[in-house]
Amino acid sequence: MKEHMTPATRMTGHTQRGQCAKRMSILDAAADVFCRQGFAGASIDEIAAVACVSRQTIYNHYREKETLFVAVVEDVMNRANAMLFSVLSTFPERAEDLEDDLTAFAVRLNKNCICNHDGKFLRKLVQTEGERYPHLFESWRQQGPGKLITALSALLGRLAHKGALAIDDFDVAARQFVALGNADLQMMILLGATPTDEELEKAARNAVRTFLKAYGRPEAEKAGHPPQLAAISG
Amino acid sequence: MKEHMTPATRMTGHTQRGQCAKRMSILDAAADVFCRQGFAGASIDEIAAVACVSRQTIYNHYREKETLFVAVVEDVMNRANAMLFSVLSTFPERAEDLEDDLTAFAVRLNKNCICNHDGKFLRKLVQTEGERYPHLFESWRQQGPGKLITALSALLGRLAHKGALAIDDFDVAARQFVALGNADLQMMILLGATPTDEELEKAARNAVRTFLKAYGRPEAEKAGHPPQLAAISG
DNA sequence: GTAAAAGTAGACGCCATTGTCTAAAACGTC
DNA sequence: GACGTTTTAGACAATGGCGTCTACTTTTAC
Secondary structure, three states: OOOOOOOOOHHHHOOHHHHHHHHHHHHHHHHHHHHHHHHHHOOHHHHHHHHOOOHHHHHHHOOOHHHHHHHHHHHHHHHHHHHHHHHHOOOOOOOOOHHHHHHHHHHHHHHHHHOOHHHHHHHHHHHHHOOOOHHHHHHHHHHHHHHHHHHHHHHHHHHHHOOOEOOOOHHHHHHHHHHHHHHOOHHHHHHOOOOOHHHHHHHHHHHHHHHHHHHEOHHHHHOOOOOOHHHHHO | OOOOOOOOOHHHHOOHHHHHHHHHHHHHHHHHHHHHHHHHHOOHHHHHHHHOOOHHHHHHHOOOHHHHHHHHHHHHHHHHHHHHHHHHOOOOOOOOOHHHHHHHHHHHHHHHHHOOHHHHHHHHHHHHHOOOOHHHHHHHHHHHHHHHHHHHHHHHHHHHHOOOEOOOOHHHHHHHHHHHHHHOOHHHHHHOOOOOHHHHHHHHHHHHHHHHHHHEOHHHHHOOOOOOHHHHHO
16 A cells, blocks of 8 residues: 555555565566557566566556556656656756756756656657547646646746846747757657767757857856857857 | 559559559558557457458458558658658748748648658657667658758758858758757647647747747848847847 | 459467466565 | 465466458459
8 A cells, every 4th residue: 555655664664665666666667568568569477577576466466457557657757757846946047157057957857857768658658558548648748748848938937037048938938948959869769769978968058059049148148248249250 | 442543553454453442541541550559559450440441351462460560661651751852842942031931841841741640650650669670760760850851951051051041060950940840849749639720830930930040140131231230239 | 244353251270468266385573 | 483464376268369261252354
């Protein structure tokens, strides 16, 4: 019953830890297999093998395949949600060094929320089974991209309010920031490969440079003198 | 019953036309079912039902499920390829009315290549079965996004050469153009829904505006005097 | 009109998978 | 060491899909 959360050992220190470990092992294995094979293609036996657990144990914890599936999705979505929240809290607040700070933020966002295991899983599953489970799709959309854009929009608004950016539509700008950040990684994202740190850095750099060319107010960055003219006039 | 009609009346005008119609009917139905259910989840019986054809007929034309699958992928890829080529040939060449022309181009690209039936099918299939059929993924990547970026890169280069754009890295700019164009449509693209013409127009407008803010040279548009300084100095 | 080719319907064997059941083993607690 | 819970391994029926086969009908070519 009290499986989730940290190794809590609540409930009078029952055999909960063993059970909890099994459950997590099953969830991880199931996520792996579901992600690779899709719901229809995944077999309980394979999940059991990957989890190093007997098939019956899976049926003990989750009555049927579908129950296991939704449990996996919930589990991954919770993790991904927490990670997204954590990354969003590192969005730069100061107008100085904006390019570097935004770049570092874009790297964190891509690395920890979009190109990581959970991001890949959710994208693939939503793509694969989204039509069959509309609720799954809707829930993911709201908690994932929805929250991301809303939050980013507000954060960009704060920077704009400080005079660091010149944005007319914050929502559009937020979506464009994410889109630009993914522009160079699309292929890897689709394949599910994990980009190297260099690739992440370069992609983020390209994205932020273009984003700031479109929305930046160079003067705020250095102090208050006309900027970037050198680049343009050159 | 002989709607599509490719130039296939070879073979002394045999029964090819009837066969051809059946084949296409099967291919269409199979694309539909494979797209919705994935390879593992798709059943030959369902495909036969959708195609209004007996199961045996499918086995007559394509020896087994996998043969049918690759035939479907090839078929859709050929269509998508032709469409991409056709759309790319409408890329604007003149520097006047660049914003409107680029917007119209982005609309065409999104509508006919990315948000259409074939685009959805390929994206979903590549996502779903890409790891199981690396060849499929690679082939799609080269002929689809690869060609698109290469071509766009060259076309942007021509505009830049004419002084209409200020681009340092054409490849990056091409990817960003596509990414910006999709920014507002990501959700619909993932779900496979078809955006309305208004949504397409608005998304393209937002994308091109930002793209031109980053890469545009307003002077070229009007006549030929130093540009963008007004925007920056303001 | 006739004969060959293509398409149909249905039955069939085969195999993988799901989900249940049972009896034995492992584990943790007292 | 004894007890209850959990896990395990394997057998089991039921289901459903794949791919084959056969006998029948329709279409097409000449």
